[in-house]
Amino acid sequence: MNKEQITLKTIFALILDKKSPLIYGQIVTILAILVSIPVPLMLPVMVDEILLEKPSYFVGSINYLFGETSPFYYIAIVTFAVIFLRFIYYALSVVITKIFTKISKHVTFMVRKKLLLHLKSASMNEYETLGSGAITSNLITDVNTLDNFILTSTSRFISSVLTLVAVGVVMIAIDPLLGISILIIQPLIMLISKKMSKRVGSLKKEENQAIEKFQNTLGETLELYGQIKASNKESYFFSSTVDDAKNIQITSNRYEYKSVAYEKLSYTIFLIMFELLRASGILLVAYSDLSIGMMFAMFGYIWFIMTPVQDILSMQYSYSSAMAALKRLNKILDLKSEKTGSSRIDSHDVDISLKDLNFSYANDKNALENITLEIKHGSKIAFIGASGSGKTTLAQVIAGFYEKNSGSLTYNGIETEDLDKTSLRQKIFLVLQMPILFNSTLRFNITMGDESVSDEEIYAALEIAQLKEMLEGMKDGLDTIVGHHGIRLSGGQRQRLSIARMVIANPSVVILDESTSALDAHTEAKLHIAIKPILKDKTVITIAHRLSTVKNADMIYILDSGAIVQKGTHEELKDEEGHYVEFIKNQLL
C-alpha cells in the first residue's frame, strides 16, 4: 500500500487536529442526552401522581419549591418543564451540529487539499489513466460521502450509543421485563426494515445507472450538436437520447413504487410490534406492579429510541460507502508523481540530448522507439512524418510533459529525473496546434495570470503574432472574454494567441507543433517574418507538413511508427532515397 494513501487512521488523525472542539462536542452531547432522557417520563408520571393520586417525587418537589397547589398547576408546571427541556435540547443539538460540522469540513478540506496537491505533481502519463471526469467526480461526490460518514460517526455514533445505554438503564429500572423486550425488539424491527431497504437499494442502483447513461449521452449530444447537425445525424443521436430517457422512466417507476411498498411494510411491522408491546404493557399493569403512568412512559421510550437505533444501523451503510469512496480517492493518490529533482538549468542556453529513448502511453505499445538525437542550443530542427508517426509525442517528451520509459534525456547534461521541472518549463515553450484557452480575458490568456507583464508588452506580442487587427475590432480590447476553451476565437486566432503567449514567455527553446496550420498563406508568411528576430537566438523545433517550413532547418528528422528513419539537412536528404523524397513528391502533387 502506498504510504500516501488515506486510511481510517489518517482520517482519525485529521479529526484529532481539532481535539478541543471534539472534547467540547462530546461534553455538549452528554449534556444533551441528560436533558432529553427524562422528557418521555415526565408527563406520564403525572398520571400516577395526579390522576391516580399517588403523589411522589414530582408532586413532592413542586410542593417543596412552590408550595402545595392544584392538579392544574402541577400539570402546567411539568408541561412547562418538558417544553423548556425540549428547547434546551434543541439549542444543544444546534451547538453539537455546529461543532461536528466544523470538524468534518476540516477533514474533508484537508482530504481535498491532499488530493489536489498530489494531482498538481502527477505525471501526465498517469493522469491520463484516470481522466478529468473520474477525478472531478471523486473530488466532489466521494469526498462528500466521506464528509457524511465523518459527520455522522463523530456526532451521532457516541451520542446514539450513550442514549441507548441511558434509556436502557431507565427502562430496566422501571420494568426489567418490558424494558429488555423493548431493547431487543425495537432494534430487531429496525434491522428487518434495513434488510428490506437493501432490496430496493439494487433498484435504486439501476435507476442511478440509467440517469448516468442519460447524462453522458445527453452531454455528448449537446456538446457535439453542431457536428451532429453537419453530418445529418440528428435522428440517430436524439433517438438514442430518447431511449435513455425512456430507461429512466422504466427504472424510476420500478424503484419508486417498490420503495414506497417496502417502506410502508416495514412501518406496518413496526406498528404491529408497537401494539404487541403496548398489549404487554397493559398486561403488566394488570398482573404486576407496573403503574399506568410508567406504562405510558415505556410507550414513549419505544418512539424515543427509534432515532438512535436508526442512526447506529445506518452507520454501517455510511461506513461501507465511505470505504468505497476512500478506495476511489486513493486511486488518485496512487497516480505516480512526476519525477523531479533539484538541479536547475541556470544558463540561457540549453543543449538537449536524447539517447535510446523509449516511450509508451499507459500500457500501450511504444509510441517512441530508440530515439537518439542531439539538439544544440540555437539550432533549428524539424520533425516530419506521417500522421500518427509520433512527432507530437516526441515534442511533448522533450518539453517534459510525458516521462520516458527508458533511455536517457538530458538538458545541459542533467538527466530529466534530476531536474527541477519548473526550471525546465521556464526554458521550453510548446506552441500547440490546437491551443485550448481559459474562459477568461485575452490578457489572462496571454500572460497566464502574470501581472508583471505590461499592456505595452502584450500589444507588442500581439503585433508579432499578427493579432493587432483582431484586437482593434474588439471593443473590450485585452479585457475581451474568449469563451469556454476560447470558443469565441477562430482556430487561427487561437494559434496566434498561443504564439503571443510564447513571445511573452520568452523561452530558450520553442517547439512549434503545426502552430500555424490554421493560418492562410499570406498571414503565415507575415507571421514568419515578424517572429524571425524573436526566434533568432532560440532553439526552434518545428513540426510541420509543409516543405517550405522545414526546408531551412539545420537538421530534419523523419519519423515513422515512433522511430527516426532518416535525418539530415534538406540538401543531404533530397537526393537520398527514402521517406524524405516521398515527402517532397507529395508536396508537389
Ligand SMILES: Nc1ncnc2c1ncn2[C@@H]1O[C@H](COP(=O)(O)OP(=O)(O)OP(=O)(O)O)[C@@H](O)[C@H]1O
Ligand atoms: N494521449 C494519448 N494517449 C494514448 N495514445 C496516444 C496519445 N496521444 C497520441 N497517442 C498515440 O501515439 C501515436 C503517435 O501520435 P502523435 O500525436 O505523436 O503523432 P503525430 O505524428 O504528431 O501525428 P499528427 O501529425 O497527426 O499530429 C498515435 O498512434 C496516437 O494514437
